[in-house]
Amino acid sequence: MTLRLRSHLHKLRTTALALCGIWGVATLFAQDEGAASRLSSLEDYLARAQEANPQLDAFEKRYEAATQRIPQAAALPDPMLQVTSFVESVQTRNGPQENALMVNQRIPWFGKLDAREKATSEQAEALWYAYQGQQLMLARMVSKMYYEYGYTQRATQLTRENLDLLAQLEPIVEEKVKAGGDLNALLRLKVEIGKVNDRLQSLQQKRVTQSAQLSELLALPVSTLLPWPEWQKPGLVSPRATSLLESIEVNNPQLQMLERKIASAEARIELAKLESRPDFTVGLNYVQIGDLDTPAMSVDSGKDAWGVTFGVNIPLWSKKNHAAQAEAASSQQAIQSEYQNRLNALKADLASSLSSLTDANRRLELYGEELLGLAEQAVENSRTSYQGGRTGILEVIDSERSLLELQLLYWRAAADAWQQLVAAQTLANQPILGTFQATQSK
Template identity: 25%
Template sequence: MKKSCYQCLLFSPFCKWVPASLALMLSWNTFPIAHAQTFKELEQQLLDHPSIVALRFSETASRESAAANIGLPDPVISVGVNNVPLQDPAFDRFLPTHKAIGVRQSLPNFAERRALSSANERRASLQKLQAEWQFVTLRAKLISLLATQTALSEQLSILAARDIKYNELEEVIRSEIDAGRPAVFRIADIDIERADSAREKAAILASQIEVSAGIEELVLMAAKTPAPETALALWDGQATRFYAVRLADQNIDISEAGVSAAKAAFRPDWGVSLTYQQREEGSGAPGSTFAGDDWFSASVSVTVPIWSRQNQQPKLRAAKANANARRQQSEVAARAALAEWRVLSAKIEASNDFQKILREKISALDSRIEALTSNYEAGLGDYSTILDTEITQLKFQSDLATERARQVSLTARANSLLVTP
């Protein structure tokens, strides 16, 4: 087997032999999986992502807990007998013996219950915002994957075009060798570039599987839908436009409700009890002559914060410290969000500049190819020079596809930081 054929067998993705690993990648992509037609369909599917559904359930749980916090505890009903003699149990021989039925209701102080309910309501609002941000974050990830998928498909097409140019270039070089020109070294250069091209294709195929797996993880289907047009959102300079800051502020609200609950704990809890008692008439035996009668007992209980120094006061100080900690965390979130926004904005601007440079280079190579073609048709220069220039231009086009996908991904990620109106 010739060296060039051996390299074709091992490296070239464009000849009839394909390495086993690449064949596995190709077969993976041929599985019959339903494709979504529009990005709107993908967004609807994204709403059912387990991470978002879990947050919606958590929100519901918090709202139900808020309602439960306002409710009273269940009353306690008791039925029993009192003062029954052990030696001769009976209800008509001993004056204090009687039957009783009672009810007792605890009344925790309303201010504390209202504060705990408010904390759960605010927690529900936090979880609702978390679900919203999770959707926006997953949407940005989906846009990034779709843009990357498009870029990878473009790169595969460009690699195929490069292989055609390599074949043309090899024929031209061999004809130059047959004409006696010392160009044998160029054949080795072409083989090396083909090997590099094969490596690039293997990497692209692997990336396609990774991207497809990421899309299916998000929406449970393969999708060939192009990424939507994405422009960088305008930021008005307010820190509260960032999701991270709003979430931190929600945590401050929850901690402040905790402070209110700790303050309310100084107030008394109440309790009410009522007991109905029934005594039977005495049997008339000596010492057992008494009339039967019914009566009731009622009482009101109240807690007194005698041990507040060891109980309520430390809890209040802890709640205030927690609220202060949450305020500092909000400041941290604002600084981190602002830094990330600035970094992403700078990368987007740099990507746009780089794309502009690549387009200028591609345009300049168009002019150069046109000039070289005119010279070649006039009998000046070599056709191999035109092919080399076209191959270089294809490489720039591949770089441009990669950079476009990167710019879309960066923009989607940056937009996911902001709460849109």
């Protein structure tokens, strides 16, 4: 094969590999695009996050790795095989010793292996609950961003509607100016249109930022603009505080993780106590005997020898054992204090979330049932009055601005209510809005 032909084939191979790579990337990108397009409800977002988030996968793999340490902790130490070949043989009555083999097995004191296995198993269980806790943390983060994204959607929609309404007023004001009306009214209207348009542009950029943050949690390309979520006008939500508090003490994964760590520390205390007990070593010796130069001198000439050995270690250094016990006890006490501190913090977090939820419900009721209706009526009256020449353009602008602000406050309260409800439910490990719950069984 000529050099030129080899070069040509190499270029073809390189081009083919590049095309395959591009095709693979394009296929993956298309799959991600398809996954993004199917996202609408909070349940869709949570399902995608639980399936694809790499940080959550890392927690699961840590748990799986920890379970593999359990059989290691429960196993006996490896036996020891020792082979001796005599350079200068030791002469015995049956012949010279040529080779010796020794096999020893160390056997820990009764209960040591069980305590070690229990400590390791409880530690693995702690990692399982850490995995559950990460599930809930991820769900909480996704839910919070989901409702922030939904609020941005409503704010964008309302701002655009307000901009359209103001734009409809512009030709009316221009006609009045042409008829001899005040030019200042038209200037004020144009300034207001510019300010509302600026707000709309900022909201559109905010969407890009929030979409990228959500895409990170969902393991989607940050360049993909996620579709707007689908959430409807909310009603008032009032969860039972007593039920949530009881559920925190029973079901919160962080507390369950610390409980498993306490159980692991108890097993390590027991193991530290058992370290003051001796371990045993049993073995088998086999010695290969060569033939005597004069076999007639012994009927057992060349007969190999073997024997059984038994040993025990002597735990003389009591100070070391006492220190190990004190260390294990202090570790357990530290985890117990950590448990109590975490429980207090969770109760405080729940109280804060419920208080914020109550305030959000109050604002929803205030804006939805009282102020929004009045603001809408004020806008209609001001428009009618302006067209009839009974009021100025400033009153129309103020009423439009007031309605927009109240609408935004209403949907801000709605987003806050849903966010605080999810926060309370994740603290108690209850199903989020009746859909998602952290994994309960292994």
